Amino acid sequence: MLHRNIITPVVLCGGSGTRLWPLSRKSFPKQFVPLINGKSLLQLTLERVRPLGPGLMVVTAEAHRFMVADALQTVPGSAQVILEPVARNTAAAMALAALLAEQNGQPEALLLFCPSDHHIPDAAAFARTVEQGVPAAEGGAIVTFGIVPSSPSTAYGYIQHGARRADGAQQVERFIEKPGADHALQLLLSGEVLWNAGIFLCRASTLLRALQQHAPDILASCREALPAPLASTEATGPQYVTPLPGAFAACRSQSIDYAVMEHHANVAVVPYTGAWSDVGSWNAVAELTPADAQSNRIEGQGHAHLSHDTYIHAPHRPVVALGTKNLLIIDTPDALLVAHRDCAEQVKDVVAQLESQQCAQAVIHRKVARPWGWYDSIDLGERFQVKRIGVKPGASLSLQKHHHRAEHWIVVKGTAEVTRGSETFLLSENQSTYIPIGEVHRLRNPGRLELEMIEVQSGSYLGEDDIVRLEDTYGRVTPHPVPTP
Amino acid sequence: MLHRNIITPVVLCGGSGTRLWPLSRKSFPKQFVPLINGKSLLQLTLERVRPLGPGLMVVTAEAHRFMVADALQTVPGSAQVILEPVARNTAAAMALAALLAEQNGQPEALLLFCPSDHHIPDAAAFARTVEQGVPAAEGGAIVTFGIVPSSPSTAYGYIQHGARRADGAQQVERFIEKPGADHALQLLLSGEVLWNAGIFLCRASTLLRALQQHAPDILASCREALPAPLASTEATGPQYVTPLPGAFAACRSQSIDYAVMEHHANVAVVPYTGAWSDVGSWNAVAELTPADAQSNRIEGQGHAHLSHDTYIHAPHRPVVALGTKNLLIIDTPDALLVAHRDCAEQVKDVVAQLESQQCAQAVIHRKVARPWGWYDSIDLGERFQVKRIGVKPGASLSLQKHHHRAEHWIVVKGTAEVTRGSETFLLSENQSTYIPIGEVHRLRNPGRLELEMIEVQSGSYLGEDDIVRLEDTYGRVTPHPVPTP
Structure with missing residues (x-):
């Protein structure tokens, strides 16, 4: 168990998961959907990797920072969250994490890169397998964990392994792209292949050297994009790291398999024999x-x-x-x-x-996550809209006003603190208020329980963009979010 | 065209239409569903038969009287609506109509019995076919209109026709129940069969004599159940006729085919060659x-x-x-x-x-028709419910109160007249009010446009049965509806 506290898990949380539409959508991808007994795959992944060491990194899209923060609240300890301004595939995401480890003063840290959207029920078996890879990773290899195949699947890439190495792992002979049915069967019968699950363990310095060797342009873009990490302004909550949008957007988008693994000499593999699913369809x-x-x-x-x-x-x-x-x-x-x-x-x-075809449901859900909670558009008419709104304890919407709509608020659960013009007052369950067009207002949940409200909007234009934000806890006044939690 | 004004159409509107679930449900059967370009089959049936004569009868379930009244508003002229307290199949429904014609002083009236839930696009062709049956019906036959089969369907009963009669119709040899596939093909190839569409033309007196001969118990029950018709209390709107529940409940439930047609000697048939569908699945x-x-x-x-x-x-x-x-x-x-x-x-x-399995959706819709309009339950929480409510111009909900819930009302379209305790006031679009628990209240639409409101109910019990009706335009204070429109 010695090794556990020297591993820094890096959870790769950038997938869009459109294969699980309509449950998973771009605005609320697969890893955030509560799929397994009410828990999301991200949450289960964090629970699985959190015990492996004191450090923890998550790489995600800027738009999903609040959903990641929610998931991180369910596990103990601190975390660094890298917020990608655009998606640039796994090579860039992993490069950012390795560069951050270097900035943290831990270039020799063992980083465990894991997808956030796989299901691995047996966390203890997974941890034991990861530990088997530590000697090889400490010795300078990139170690991948291959899944022992249970069928000639055509949905996964394969890893062909070779001889056992002195460090206990097996040498990777080659990575094989998703095969056809005949080829898959042939591979399975060879007894020399594993499924590629996209899980890797290596020192930060090992990955940086490999990137320098095989994909120097990606490494350079990421190095340029990564500023000195900003200290979190709050004692609790994750530390956010925001790559510079321009530099990161210029980065080449490629998977780590194509960019590095297929070309690198020192890649080892440890088989994982436990249950695994990529929940890929x-x-x-x-x-x-x-x-x-x-x-x-x-x-x-x-x-x-x-x-x-x-x-x-x-x-x-x-x-x-x-x-x-x-x-x-x-x-x-x-x-x-x-x-x-x-x-x-x-x-x-x-x-x-x-x-x-501009179908909104392709991308967004009716129920939308917000940093302060969520809203669900439950009815829509010609000149009105009805929303059910949930506000987390202590959370606050921005101080705002609307040019084209008035709002009726009815509290159905918990307590609301309402700012309306110059007055501030409390509303409890079954109390209501009215926000006229143009009136500056703010909604806050001062209590310890979730606040739920019904909002009836009335007006000639009801788009989400009719909102003038005057103050916002989540940095949404300026065009680019300021990294405060 | 002479014959048209002597025919009294009788629209049989008692079906439950569960074959078209989930669109059609017991509380809102198939004939009321807007299936064809926004029109219901009942509405299209009324449009088709309305020109055939000055009289018009509809036989329907008491629970559906307001939906029938709505459909009748779309066609000119007056109508008599027989409200069955329970469903007793077509023999009893047709007996009630024939007895009503007798009470009307028109025992020799030609009654055209039509299902309310069939689709017959060409009304003119249908009227011409009905006219072809008039001489036989006037001569004392029961005339049925059989559909020329387009396939060896196993979904319909068949009518085997025989020789042409002197009155121009063809003699019915026998009624054949829904056949198996082989039998259906054999029947079709014989060239001597038509589909039984359940459409009949005969004098009221003819049907009453046939019932007396073949099903005297059904006739006796219906005669006992049918009171002297009550005059409509309003100049416009249908005249409602309510059979006595006890006597009608005692009536045997049988189709007119089994009760009369299969046994009666003088049954003729006229083929209908136009398009027809029973919209039966x-x-x-x-x-x-x-x-x-x-x-x-x-x-x-x-x-x-x-x-x-x-x-x-x-x-x-x-x-x-x-x-x-x-x-x-x-x-x-x-x-x-x-x-x-x-x-x-x-x-x-x-x-x-x-x-x-007590699944509510088996029987009722989320959107529920009411005599004054409709409501749609758009959201439901632990201690609250949100409804969208539509009130027809001039219509009024009952004067009522609730023991367990308060209500917030927000007008989103039109104008509401609200009675709350001793005050009465108007609310227009974007105005709201609050009805505390136990407060007597009433909602009325005084305008010429539909009123739409969002109602947020708040309380520990939100069932539809928490309503004390003190006054009601639709007779819903007493247990049995008083027949006012």
């Missing part, structure tokens, strides 16, 4: 739910009649499948997917097409 | 929407990718079908059906099962 999600006698897998209010091999995700309302087979039915409050199981990989194409 | 509804090149039929916000022979009904939100075939996808705000086309007939079994 609705078929993989379906596998997480037990099957009934007809091989149906039903979550929530699903009903199957004369159906078999049908997966129903129905958390909100009754969904009936009648006489269906090999079907995936995914119901969400504002969009529905019905797909043949064989087409699960094509979901991302559908989302791209919906996005090109 | 989702497959039939799908046929009403044009197919694309992949034989998909898409209504509303449906998207089909790599799919064929898929019907999507998606009026409210995006619904994506991916790689599906032979599928029916019916989306409604609070329930979803995904069914293989071959299982369309089993939808009613699913509804029965959902009902036995």
Whole structure:
């Protein structure tokens, strides 16, 4: 157990996860969706890697910082969060983390890079496997952890391993791209391959040298983009690190496999024999739910009649499948997917097409996460909109005003502190107030329980962009967020 | 055209239409659903038969009187509406209409019995066919109109016709129950059969004599149940006729085919050659929407990718079908059906099962029709509920109070007249008020446009039964409705 406290996990949290649309969307990707017993894959990943050492890094999109902060609150200890202004794939994300370790004065730190959106139920078995890779990583190798294949899957890349090394790991002979069905079977029968799960362990300095050797342009862009880390302004909460947008945008976008791993000599692999899923499609999600006698897998209010091999995700309302087979039915409050199981990989194409048709549901959810909580647009009429709003304890919306809408607020749970013009007053459950057009106002939750409100907006224009922010705890007054939590 | 003004159409509007769940439900059956270009089948039926004569009768369930009244407002002239306290099938419904014609002093009136839930696009062709049956009906026959079959369907009963009669119609040899596939093909090839569409023309006296002969108990029960018709209290609007609940409940429930037609000697048939659909299943509804090149039929916000022979009904939100075939996808705000086309007939079994499981969506819609308008329950929390409420011009909710809930009202369209305790005041768009627990209140729409309101209910119990009605325009203070419109 000695090794654990010298590993710094780096959780790569930049995926967009459109394969799990409509549950996962660009604005609320797969890793944030509460998929496993109400917990998100990010949360489970943080719980799994948090015990491995005192340090912890997360690399994520700037737009998702508040959702990452929420997830980090569920695990102990401090963390550094690198906020990417644009997505530039895994090579750049890993380079930023290695450079940050260097800036932290720990160039020899062992970094464990893990995707945030995989499901690995047995955290102890995973930790034991990671430890097996430590000698090789300490010796200067990049160590990857390959999954022992359970089928000739065509959904994953493969790693062909060779001889056992002196450090206990196996040498990687080559990385193989997603194979066709015949090739996959042949690989599986060879007994010499593992699935590439995108998990890597190495010293920060090892990765930086490898990047310098194989992708110096990526390393240079990242070095230019990474400023000296800003100290967190609060005692608790993560420390945010914001790469310079211009420099980082100029960085080449490539995966670490293409940029480094396929070319690097000293890459070792340790097999992971425990259960693993990349939760990469609705078929993989379906596998997480037990099957009934007809091989149906039903979550929530699903009903199957004369159906078999049908997966129903129905958390909100009754969904009936009648006489269906090999079907995936995914119901969400504002969009529905019905797909043949064989087409699960094509979901991302559908989302791209919906996005090109300006379908809002391709990208955003009806229920939207905000730094202060969330809102859910429950009804929309010609000149009005009804929202249900949740505000976290202690959180506060910006001091704001609207040019085109008035708002009626009714508190249905908890206590609200309302600023309206020059007055500030409290509203408790079943009390209401009215914010006229143009009136400066602010909503705050002064209590220890969540505040819930119904807001009825009334006006000729109800777009989210009719908001003038005068003050904001989350730095949303200026065009670029100021990194305060 | 002479005959037209001597026919009294009798629209049979008692069906529950669970085959078209989740769009059609017991509380809002198929005939009321706006299925064809925003019009309901009832409305289209009334438009089709209204020109046939000055009289018009509708037989419906008491619970649906206000929806029938709404549909009647779209056609000119007066009507008599028989409100069945319980459903007793077509023999009893037709007996009531014939007895009412007798009470009206018109025992020799030609009654045209039509289902309210069939689709017959060509009203003129239908009227011409009905006229062809008049001589036989005037001569004392019961005339039925059979549909010229377009396929060996197993979904309909058949009528085997014989020789041409002197009155121009054809003699009915026998009624044949829904056949198996082989039998249906054999029948079709015989060239001597028509589909039984349940449309009949005869004198009231003819039907009463036939009932006396073949089902005297049904006639006796109906005669006992039918009081002298009550005069309508308003100059406009239908005249309601309410059979005595006890006597009518005692009536035997049987279809007119079993009770009379199969046994009666003088039954004639006139073929109808125009387009007809009983809209009896989702497959039939799908046929009403044009197919694309992949034989998909898409209504509303449906998207089909790599799919064929898929019907999507998606009026409210995006619904994506991916790689599906032979599928029916019916989306409604609070329930979803995904069914293989071959299982369309089993939808009613699913509804029965959902009902036995106390699933509210089996029976009622989220949006509920009321005599004064409608409400839609748009959100529900632990101690609150949000409703969108529409009130028709001039309509008024009951003077009422609640023991367990307070209400916040916000007008989002039109003008409301609010009575609260001893005060009465007007609210216009964007104005609001508060009704405390226990306060007597009333909502009225004094304007000429529809009123729409958002109501936020707050309290420990939010059931529809927490309502004390002190006065009601629609007779809902007493347990049994008083027949005022």
